[in-house]
Amino acid sequence: MLQPFLNLKTTVIRLNPSAQTHARIIDGKALSAQVLDEVREDVRALAAQQIYPALAVLLIGQDPASEVYVRNKLLRAKDVGIHSLEHRLPDNVSQQQVLQLIQRLNADPGVNGILVQLPLPAHINEQAVIQAIAPIKDVDGFHRENVGGLVQGDEVLTPCTPSGCMRLLHETLGDLSGLHAVVVGRSNIVGKPMATLLLQANCSVSVVHSRSVDAAALCRLADIVVAAVGRPQMIDARWLKPGAVVIDVGINRIDTSSGPRLVGDVDFESASRxxxxxxxxxxxxxxxxxxxxxxxxxxxxxxxRAERPISYPAVG
Known part of the structure; x- marks a missing residue:
């Protein structure tokens, strides 16, 4: 059973838009600390059974942003007691070498999760690498079997960012049934799985994208807006219904008079009013x-542990 490992501890906060002039900040740092505490507790319970989860991380090349992301992931893994295995490969590694390493990790019973840090060098086919990971070890949730299983409502590994967004929404609103959610962006990594998870939570869901007619008008109908489009500060107050809850997935670096800074896809100052x-x-x-x-x-x-033996993709 998976339930002990999900261990959700939801605090429902009902919002009264008329009683506030500025939006409440949804603190992802604080809630992520709670999630990490849950993971730490479960890791300790597994250790008592002599079970030690392990995560393998592949970093190809020397992209500075990827270096930071991988370092943060490894630090958090160590902090909660998950064993991590870092595999650093040079820019000129061949696709076949990457696939062979993934095949070895697939076959290693001591490795439970495999993460390939994206983006990859141009000469490596991203989809070929993602699809080579055993679906049951695909902790990013990007393999086509996990994507299809998510749509069908199966118990599969789900993309991390949409899962984190859903936790933020449940903590803020509690039951989402009947609410109208608009997802801005239709990427395979965030937009599409986000829409699917919102449907599973009994929301009415619209997906807005580059071909949508009057995207702002569609957003103004939403109780929940999830922005995942990759355009800095595109969504402002004019896109929002008063009282909407806004989840900003975007992270963009812009230049300002005081130097570069990070902003989301939402104009925070405008939207928060x-x-x-x-x-x-x-x-x-x-x-x-x-x-x-x-x-x-x-x-x-x-x-x-519940589904042995594991079926592993062959390396072509």
């Missing part, structure tokens, strides 16, 4: 993504 609750950037969705990567590692460990 209309929304009832909003995630900041940074400090909102980002910490939740790492927390749910580690939660996925635990879920993968449980799935593997």
């Amino acid at each position: 209309v929304a009832s609750a909003i995630t900041p950037v940074p400090g909102g969705v980002g910490p939740m993504t790492i927390a749910y990567l580690l939660k996925n590692t635990l879920i993968a460990s449980e799935l593997q």
